[in-house]
Amino acid sequence: xxxxxxxxxxxxxxxxxxxxxxxxxxxxxxxxxxxxxxxxxxxxxxxxxxxxxxxxxxxxxxxxxxxxxxxxxxxxxxxxxxxxxxxxxxxxxxxxxxxxxxxxxxxxxxxxxxxxxxxx
Amino acid sequence: xxxxxxxxxxxxxxxxxxxxxxxxxxxxxxxxxxxxxxxxxxxxxxxxxxxxxxxxxxxxxxxxxxxxxxxxxxxxxxxxxxxxxxxxxxxxxxxxxxxxxxxxxxxxxxxxxxxxxxxxxxxxxxxxxxxxxxxxxxxxxxxxxxxxxxxxxxxxxxxxxxxxxxxxxxxxxxxxxxxxxxxxxxxxxxxxxxxxxxxxxxxxxxxxxxxxxxxxxxxxxxxxxxxxxxxxxxxxxxxxxxxxxxxxxxxxxxxxxxxxxxxxxxxxxxxxxxxxxxxxxxxxxxxxxxxxxxxxxxxxxxxxxxxxxxxxxxxxxxxxxxxxxxxxxxxxxxxxxxxxxxxxxxxxxxxxxxxxxxxxxxxxxxxxxxxxxxxxxxxxxxxxxxxxxxxxxxxxxxxxxxxxxxxxxxxxxxxxxxxxxxxxxxxxxxxxxxxxxxxxxxxxxxxxxxxxxxxxxxxxxxxxxxxxxxxxxxxxxxxxxxxxxxxxxxxxxxxxxxxxxxxxxxxxxxxxxxxxxxxxxxxxxxxxxxxxxxxxxxxxxxxxxxxxxxxxxxxxxxxxxxxxxxxxxxxxxxxxxxxxxx
Numbered sequence: 276x277x278x279x280x281x282x283x284x285x286x287x288x289x290x291x292x293x294x295x296x297x298x299x300x301x302x303x304x305x306x307x308x309x310x311x312x313x314x315x316x317x318x319x320x321x322x323x324x325x326x327x328x329x330x331x332x333x334x335x336x337x338x339x340x341x342x343x344x345x346x347x348x349x350x351x352x353x354x355x356x357x358x359x360x361x362x363x364x365x366x367x368x369x370x371x372x373x374x375x376x377x378x379x380x381x382x383x384x385x386x387x388x389x390x391x392x393x394x395x
Numbered sequence: 396x397x398x399x400x401x402x403x404x405x406x407x408x409x410x411x412x413x414x415x416x417x418x419x420x421x422x423x424x425x426x427x428x429x430x431x432x433x434x435x436x437x438x439x440x441x442x443x444x445x446x447x448x449x450x451x452x453x454x455x456x457x458x459x460x461x462x463x464x465x466x467x468x469x470x471x472x473x474x475x476x477x478x479x480x481x482x483x484x485x486x487x488x489x490x491x492x493x494x495x496x497x498x499x500x501x502x503x504x505x506x507x508x509x510x511x512x513x514x515x516x517x518x519x520x521x522x523x524x525x526x527x528x529x530x531x532x533x534x535x536x537x538x539x540x541x542x543x544x545x546x547x548x549x550x551x552x553x554x555x556x557x558x559x560x561x562x563x564x565x566x567x568x569x570x571x572x573x574x575x576x577x578x579x580x581x582x583x584x585x586x587x588x589x590x591x592x593x594x595x596x597x598x599x600x601x602x603x604x605x606x607x608x609x610x611x612x613x614x615x616x617x618x619x620x621x622x623x624x625x626x627x628x629x630x631x632x633x634x635x636x637x638x639x640x641x642x643x644x645x646x647x648x649x650x651x652x653x654x655x656x657x658x659x660x661x662x663x664x665x666x667x668x669x670x671x672x673x674x675x676x677x678x679x680x681x682x683x684x685x686x687x688x689x690x691x692x693x694x695x696x697x698x699x700x701x702x703x704x705x706x707x708x709x710x711x712x713x714x715x716x717x718x719x720x721x722x723x724x725x726x727x728x729x730x731x732x733x734x735x736x737x738x739x740x741x742x743x744x745x746x747x748x749x750x751x752x753x754x755x756x757x758x759x760x761x762x763x764x765x766x767x768x769x770x771x772x773x774x775x776x777x778x779x780x781x782x783x784x785x786x787x788x789x790x791x792x793x794x795x796x797x798x799x800x801x802x803x804x805x806x807x808x809x810x811x812x813x814x815x816x817x818x819x820x821x822x823x824x825x826x827x828x829x830x831x832x833x834x835x836x837x838x839x840x841x842x843x844x845x846x847x848x849x850x851x852x853x854x855x856x857x858x859x860x861x862x863x864x865x866x867x868x869x870x871x872x873x874x875x876x877x878x879x880x881x882x883x884x885x886x887x888x889x890x891x892x893x894x895x896x897x898x899x900x901x902x903x904x905x906x907x908x909x910x911x912x913x914x915x916x917x918x919x920x921x922x923x924x925x926x927x928x929x930x931x932x933x934x935x936x937x938x939x940x941x942x943x944x945x946x947x948x949x950x951x952x953x954x955x956x957x958x959x960x961x962x963x964x965x966x967x968x969x970x971x972x973x974x975x976x977x
């Protein structure tokens with residue numbers, strides 16, 4: 276079973292990401308901010324990370340940069356799930372190593388479609 | 396003038412500050428309430444969704460039974476059973492009525508037989524008397540009468556022979572009549588009850604088939620309805636997932652408005668009345684915040700509506716035909732099963748009836764055997780009497796004038812012989828007709844009964860085989876139906892809890908409206924002595940405010956407030972599920 280880590284300072288968003296992915300058969304871990312996400316990624320190998328951008332204690336861009344230098348996470352798909360949609364923010368995410376960008380609120384089927392495409 | 400104006404401006408500025416502080420408090424309260432409530436909504440919604448999924452999984456096998464014709468396959472079989480049963484009942488009633496006619500005819504025959512044997516008894520008695528007379532005359536004639544001694548003997552033997560046979564037949568016929576009356580009465584009562592019983596079976600079987608037809612026609616829609624139901628629930632769940640996420644968007648929006656109000660309220664409203672630009676600037680910033688709050692209020696109302704709509708659709712699914720389908724399948728299986736049991740009982744009852752009819756008809760057969768034996772003897776007696784008549788006439792002529800009494804006896808012998816011959820013919824015809832009628836009725840009853848039983852038995856076995864499939868579907872429906880009922884009860888409880896939380900969320904909407912009004916008022920106070928801002932000044936405000944914004948929605952609202960662009964209310968209308976893979 277594929278494992279996905281959901282990183283967001285909003286508990287309700289984490290809950291909805293988990294709900295959507297668990298119903299599709301994925302195992303889901305949760306982290307409440309960037310630092311928590313980095314710690315958990317270090318402790319357990321995930322097949323994919325879905326992270327918010329604006330978070331306390333390490334934002335999304337900083338988290339992605341840190342993850343890409345973590346062993347085993349160089350090529351793991353990392354999705355940004357955020358309210359932001361500005362081209363410069365997306366560019367920053369891409370440069371940091373993000374695999375894709377989804378603007379909140381996400382549609383469940385669309386999220387699943389993207390996840391299924393990226394997680395093999 | 397300047398002092399009065401200053402006083403008025405100072406009062407207004409204090410009022411504006413108070414309003415802004417009040418708006419901040421309201422926004423904080425809304426944030427706290429919403430955060431708690433949306434967390435509860437998300438948790439409760441997950442449980443609800445899981446329960447709904449369980450119900451759909453439990454319903455799915457029942458729907459499959461309908462889709463794969465486990466249920467519909469019984470229809471043609473049940474119709475054939477109905478046709479067979481009706482045909483059987485119709486033929487059965489006809490043959491029972493025919494048997495009743497046999498009994499009626501037999502009663503008439505018995506009366507004829509008793510009348511006939513009464514006449515025969517008279518003849519026997521007359522023969523005996525004639526025999527005595529003949530003996531006296533023979534004795535009187537002396538030697539000449541010796542040729543007539545055989546005549547007296549013949550008459551005696553004739554009388555004895557037919558007397559015993561006649562009495563035997565009469566005794567048997569009377570017994571048979573008594574038995575027949577009783578049996579015929581009981582048979583007619585049975586026939587009446589059977590008619591009512593058969594008609595009730597026809598009626599109830601017909602009703603069961605008609606109900607089954609209409610229920611199965613309803614059930615045939617179920618797979619398509621189920622698909623729609625599943626799709627609708629999935630769509631509503633999807634909308635709730637989006638709605639719960641929107642709280643994160645509105646939370647950020649609200650926090651940004653609160654932060655902006657803190658900055659504005661930190662500024663000195665008590666500026667000189669001549670410095671209108673600051674006033675207008677503050678007014679513009681407050682106007683932006685008011686529109687942001689309006690957007691938050693609109694979003695909150697929308698996602699509360701989404702939650703309520705989802706709950707309504709789940710409630711509708713819970714009480715829909717799809718979920719109630721299991722009980723209907725079970726009801727049909729039970730009804731048909733009950734009808735089959737009745738038909739089985741009908742066949743057993745008919746077997747019992749047939750056994751009784753066999754006994755009745757066998758009794759008639761016994762009488763007919765005795766009567767036939769008597770008839771044979773009667774024919775023998777008739778032939779002997781005719782011979783006696785012929786011989787006695789010849790002998791009487793030989794005697795001449797001495798034989799006048801003997802001649803008279805001879806004439807009586809002739810008369811008795813003729814009457815006996817007629818009686819013998821009568822009983823012959825009567826018996827023959829009865830035998831034919833009885834044999835026909837018996838044969839018809841046996842044949843029809845055998846064929847009818849076979850056809851009904853085949854139809855019943857076919858129905859039982861078909862019912863096995865329906866019973867499987869009913870077993871699944873029963874097993875899953877009980878679990879579905881429990882799940883629906885749990886579902887209703889969870890929906891109530893979620894409904895109460897959704898109601899609490901509407902309180903946040905009221906707080907946001909109040910906050911917006913306070914901000915509007917503060918904005919109006921600030922604008923009351925203002926001059927229009929230039930484009931550069933507006934752009935400066937835009938840059939300052941946009942620094943903290945994290946969504947396109949906020950930026951569009953900012954531009955709507957500053958430049959009069961179209962005001963977007965919902966985040967979904969702005970972002971439309973923007974997805975990009977790098």
